Amino acid sequence: MSENSNPLTAPPTQTDTGEAFGVYVHWPFCLSKCPYCDFNSHVRHGGIDEARFLRAFETEIAATAARVPGRTVSTIFFGGGTPSLMAPTTVAAILDAIGKHWAIASDVEVTLEANPTSVEATRFRGFRAAGVNRVSLGVQALDDTALKELGRLHTAQEALDAVAIARANFERYSFDLIYARPRQSPAAWRVELLRAIDEAAEHLSLYQLTIEQDTPFFALHAAGKLIVPDDDTARALYDMTQEITAARGLPAYEISNHARPGAACRHNLVYWRYHEYAGIGPGAHGRLVVDGRRRATATERRPEAWLSRVEADGHGLVTDDPLLRSEQADEFLLMGLRLAEGIDPRRYAALAGHPLEEQRIAALGGEGLIETVDGRLRVTRAGFPLLDAVVADLAA
Numbered sequence: 001m002s003e004n005s006n007p008l009t010a011p012p013t014q015t016d017t018g019e020a021f022g023v024y025v026h027w028p029f030c031l032s033k034c035p036y037c038d039f040n041s042h043v044r045h046g047g048i049d050e051a052r053f054l055r056a057f058e059t060e061i062a063a064t065a066a067r068v069p070g071r072t073v074s075t076i077f078f079g080g081g082t083p084s085l086m087a088p089t090t091v092a093a094i095l096d097a098i099g100k101h102w103a104i105a106s107d108v109e110v111t112l113e114a115n116p117t118s119v120e121a122t123r124f125r126g127f128r129a130a131g132v133n134r135v136s137l138g139v140q141a142l143d144d145t146a147l148k149e150l151g152r153l154h155t156a157q158e159a160l161d162a163v164a165i166a167r168a169n170f171e172r173y174s175f176d177l178i179y180a181r182p183r184q185s186p187a188a189w190r191v192e193l194l195r196a197i198d199e200a201a202e203h204l205s206l207y208q209l210t211i212e213q214d215t216p217f218f219a220l221h222a223a224g225k226l227i228v229p230d231d232d233t234a235r236a237l238y239d240m241t242q243e244i245t246a247a248r249g250l251p252a253y254e255i256s257n258h259a260r261p262g263a264a265c266r267h268n269l270v271y272w273r274y275h276e277y278a279g280i281g282p283g284a285h286g287r288l289v290v291d292g293r294r295r296a297t298a299t300e301r302r303p304e305a306w307l308s309r310v311e312a313d314g315h316g317l318v319t320d321d322p323l324l325r326s327e328q329a330d331e332f333l334l335m336g337l338r339l340a341e342g343i344d345p346r347r348y349a350a351l352a353g354h355p356l357e358e359q360r361i362a363a364l365g366g367e368g369l370i371e372t373v374d375g376r377l378r379v380t381r382a383g384f385p386l387l388d389a390v391v392a393d394l395a396a
């Protein structure tokens with residue numbers, strides 16, 4: 001196939017997702033484990049049998065496609081872990097397997113998460129040739145002391161070099177930063193954020209540091225050895241982030257994700273708009289419509305156990321549950337209200353079998369936490385920091 005006729009290598013175009021179908025592929029390995037991270041990521045000093053994992057990915061893709069045939073894939077996301085540690089030929093083979101079992105949209109978005117420590121120009125050219133057309137880089141901070149404290153193996157300059165390589169190879173790239181870090185002042189974050197915006201193209205993910213259970217940061221925090229900004233400072237950092245990004249043309253389209261108009265990550269929109277997606281690889285989650293019924297799926301988390309299961313059973317599923325209407329409606333609300341565009345209340349009513357309660361909407365609206373604009377219900381700037389409580393109230 002020539003470069004332009006192959007939808008996996010042709011330049012991406014921007015369209016609305018419509019009824020999208022996404023494929024998430026999880027690569028569960030990293031060079032080292034960051035002390036704040038509770039993702040399903042593992043270090044294997046003895047190396048990984050990548051060819052064996054590839055065969056298992058191909059097997060699981062075939063099994064999933066047999067359950068939900070006839071879909072057209074609009075987005076593919078290689079997440080991790082650190083998928084940039086995969087050989088470009090492995091990525092190409094996984095994309096081939098997806099294209100063998102499902103149709104691929106002509107404007108398919110194919111994102112790969114990359115850690116700056118595993119970014120080299122040749123590798124990135126290989127990912128591009130394989131069909132990846134968007135990368136998301138884990139920069140985390142533009143400050144060497146902070147990077148060390150976060151346990152990162154790269155410096156700020158190395159991260160910026162990786163951004164330059166991404167820019168040279170991909171029309172679409174994004175990078176992640178973590179803020180509300182220990183001792184981070186609003187003034188310091190302002191400087192760092194402005195620098196990041198200068199380096200960004202169309203998309204930035206800006207996450208507040210979360211102290212996750214069972215991580216080294218959790219233990220340090222519990223022992224009083226890791227002090228994170230108090231609630232007021234965190235709120236000030238959040239407000240500043242919203243103001244600066246909006247003023248610079250990268251407003252939040254989701255709590256932690258910022259993009260120029262039309263440049264949102266379409267794969268993540270599949271989750272937040274509650275469309276259908278397949279989860280492939282260890283610990284991947286999916287939402288599949290099988291025989292007209294939406295199901296929640298999840299695979300075995302432990303990489304080697306997942307591998308054995310796929311080799312023995314042809315898939316790694318450990319959860320495959322039909323969802324009740326009420327569960328679907330709650331999930332739709334939980335995901336959709338993260339978005340600045342909010343939700344269509346009619347879709348909630350169709351899923352739940354009853355509309356949202358007018359009185360609750362009026363009460364939360366009266367508190368300035370939600371609003372209805374052009375028939376869509378959305379959370380206000382003041383409501384976003386209280387999102388969980390707002391959703392719980394609406395769904396109750």
Ligand SMILES: C[S@@+](CC[C@H](N)C(=O)[O-])C[C@H]1O[C@@H](n2cnc3c(N)ncnc32)[C@H](O)[C@@H]1O
Nearest residue numbers: 036037080081082114115138176207208209210
């Ligand atoms: C699965 S990681 C993928 C990127 C790649 N592995 C890396 O670290 O460069 C996705 C992102 O989640 C964010 N993240 C992970 N743990 C976090 C935490 N405890 N608090 C805030 N953000 C976190 C980081 O910004 C990270 O880039």
Ligand code: SF4
Nearest residue numbers: 030033034037041081
């Ligand atoms: S933040 Fe990224 S590199 Fe660090 S352990 Fe998590 S997935 Fe791996």
